[in-house]
Amino acid sequence: MNFKADLTRRTGLALLLAGALAGSGLLAGRAAAEPAPYPVKVVTLVTHSSPGGGSDVFLRELSKYLGKYIDATFVVENVQGGSGAKAVARVAGAPADGSVFYATTPTYIYTSLLSKPPKTYKDLEPLANIFADSEVVFTRADGPYKTLQDVVDKAKKERGKWGAANPASLERQAAEQLKRAAGVNAAIVTHEGGGDMMLNVLNGTLDIGVGEFQELRSQIEAGKIRVLATFNPERLPEKPDVPTVKEAGYDVQLVKFRGLAGPKGLPDAVTKTWDAAIQKVLQDPDYRKEYTEEVLVAKFIDHKDYPAFVNSFATTTEAFLKETGAIK
Structure with a gap:
């Protein structure tokens, strides 16, 4: 068999194999597993929790799986002090490029209302909610x-x-x-x-x-x-x-709610990447097994609706604190 005929035969076999793989969903699955492109290489996930605390555990477990869906490396940073005030200030002062996020819980609402720190929940942009705890x-x-x-x-x-x-x-x-x-x-x-x-x-x-x-x-x-x-x-x-x-x-x-927030002014490309990635990571069978065992309930709220959720929680919390005399 001459070279041209052999090449034609090999190309035909390759196309047949590709068609069979596509039909079986194997190529589609492989393509779906490719992480989405992202504007920064390292993403810092900030928590006010001490090591071993709820938000610390949440971020460290989540970061194990995020790299499958977002093309970046994820690291957790513990910024303790001021009942979350220092962590909020750290994130509020970071660039709004998708490189730094804060683990949101009711704590950052309570701290903002009770102690009135220089930077409050209003200085962060809610990204998305992930769990109810x-x-x-x-x-x-x-x-x-x-x-x-x-x-x-x-x-x-x-x-x-x-x-x-x-x-x-x-x-x-x-x-x-x-x-x-x-x-x-x-x-x-x-x-x-x-x-x-x-x-x-x-x-x-x-x-x-x-x-x-x-x-x-x-x-x-x-x-x-x-x-x-x-x-x-x-x-x-x-x-x-x-x-x-x-x-x-x-x-x-x-x-309790658990989500993420970033500095104000996050680009649309960043928020859309996270909206898609969080939905995928919640469906990841390995992660689902893990968070189910920890009695976390998936409660995804996208970037479009999460700010309204946070503001509603803050309004309700403020009313409760006034009723109990904790604030005026």
Whole structure:
């Protein structure tokens, strides 16, 4: 066979093979797996949490999968201090080129309203929401408390000490609302992050802590933590044995949001890339398995609608804080 005939034969075989692969979806799957082009090579994800805290764990787990869908390297930066104020200021002062984002939770709303820092949630541009997170009451497994009522009974007799992640957080408000609903005067001890609070629950300094399943997971699996109740409206499907706070007789219901925000003025190309990537990463089977085990619920809100969601939460929170006398 001459060279020309052999080349024609090989080309024909290649085309047939490509057609077969395309028909089977293999080439399409490979193309779909290519990460989207991005204007910067390194993206810094900033959190106010200490290492091991809820937002820290959230960002580190998310960053493992983002590179499959966005062509960049992702690093996590812990900027502690001021109940999130320093982290917000760090991101607000960064270039609006898609290189720096902040892990949004209710904390950055509470901090903005309670302490009025130089930079507030209004100085950031909400990018997208990713999860709804379950707030729970937990205690050490070898401690004296088997139920939430045991904790309340202790607080009625001896006041007690309850822990929250930081002064301006949904966890702090959850503890305060539970304290008010139960009619007790427990001391609410705040920390700069969930990891610090965990240590004080484990060593018995605190009777209970209020936190998220995500940051408690390793301690629960190790048998060191007992979850007493969830602030969710209903029992969690993944943890059906954990009662709600409302079932215990205290009408307090709260759910935490988790998303991202950046400096104001993010380019459309950046926000559209993230909208597409977040939807893909939430469908990633490996990541879905991971976040389901951590009792995170996918709650995607795109860039177009996320600012309205954040502003609505802020308005509701401000009304609550005024009602309770926390702010004027």
